[in-house]
Amino acid sequence: MADLPEGRVDTGRIEAAVRELLAAIGEDPDRPGLTDTPARVGRAYAEMFAGLAQDPYEVLATTFDEDHDELVLVKDIPMYSTCEHHLVPFHGVAHVGYIPGTDGRVTGLSKLARLVEVYARRPQVQERLTRQVADALYEVLKPQGVIVVVQAEHLCMAMRGIRKPGATTVTSAVRGIFRDSAATRSEAMSLILGR
Numbered sequence: 603m604a605d606l607p608e609g610r611v612d613t614g615r616i617e618a619a620v621r622e623l624l625a626a627i628g629e630d631p632d633r634p635g636l637t638d639t640p641a642r643v644g645r646a647y648a649e650m651f652a653g654l655a656q657d658p659y660e661v662l663a664t665t666f667d668e669d670h671d672e673l674v675l676v677k678d679i680p681m682y683s684t685c686e687h688h689l690v691p692f693h694g695v696a697h698v699g700y701i702p703g704t705d706g707r708v709t710g711l712s713k714l715a716r717l718v719e720v721y722a723r724r725p726q727v728q729e730r731l732t733r734q735v736a737d738a739l740y741e742v743l744k745p746q747g748v749i750v751v752v753q754a755e756h757l758c759m760a761m762r763g764i765r766k767p768g769a770t771t772v773t774s775a776v777r778g779i780f781r782d783s784a785a786t787r788s789e790a791m792s793l794i795l796g797r
């Protein structure tokens with residue numbers, strides 16, 4: 603697969619598939635409004651699924667010693683992902699927190715948001731996205747604990763199917779001290795969920 607723009611995404615195949623999809627729903631892929639659509643969707647998918655070619659561990663490669671061994675939490679990280687069952691978006695916010703190891707090693711705050719991006723820009727289910735962010739952080743930083751909470755609306759539940767717009771799905775993944783200590787977990791949860 604040489605020369606694929608944006609990593610693994612083969613935009614040529616997407617274009618052909620979108621033409622086919624348009625024909626399959628009874629549209630005319632050659633009508634003026636739709637002629638550029640397959641190429642647009644190819645570019646959009648390259649962006650939406652760019653995370654498939656990105657290495658989450660590279661994102662976390664930059665760390666520094668700050669001698670901080672208490673909670674670091676980035677809240678309300680806007681997140682857009684794609685439900686792997688229906689290929690429609692689910693979107694909301696992610697909250698990513700950790701307590702550095704006793705060595706006090708931390709990573710840049712933006713890297714927590716980048717980590718969410720890498721996993722969100724893939725076909726996903728919310729539980730896996732939440733777990734993957736927690737596991738990558740736990741493995742690389744070797745912190746005392748990690749807590750990740752994702753709150754999202756799934757358009758597959760809003761615009762079709764059960765049609766319940768506004769329903770929010772909340773998932774969490776806790777590792778280390780957040781798993782072992784109810785007090786530490788609930789303190790972080792109240793910071794995450796409190797407004």
Ligand SMILES: Nc1nc2c(ncn2[C@@H]2O[C@H](COP(=O)(O)OP(=O)(O)OP(=O)(O)O)[C@@H](O)[C@H]2O)c(=O)[nH]1
Pocket residue numbers: 685686687726727728729756758759763764
């Ligand atoms: N657990 C989980 N389920 C999801 C996620 N995204 C979508 N789903 C669900 O995946 C399920 C797929 O169910 P199926 O019965 O195979 O598909 P379907 O007939 O389109 O289901 P409906 O959405 O109920 O119409 C649905 O219940 C979706 O709500 C997710 O991130 N996590």
Ligand SMILES: [Zn+2]
Pocket residue numbers: 685686687688689690756758759
């Ligand atoms: Zn879905």
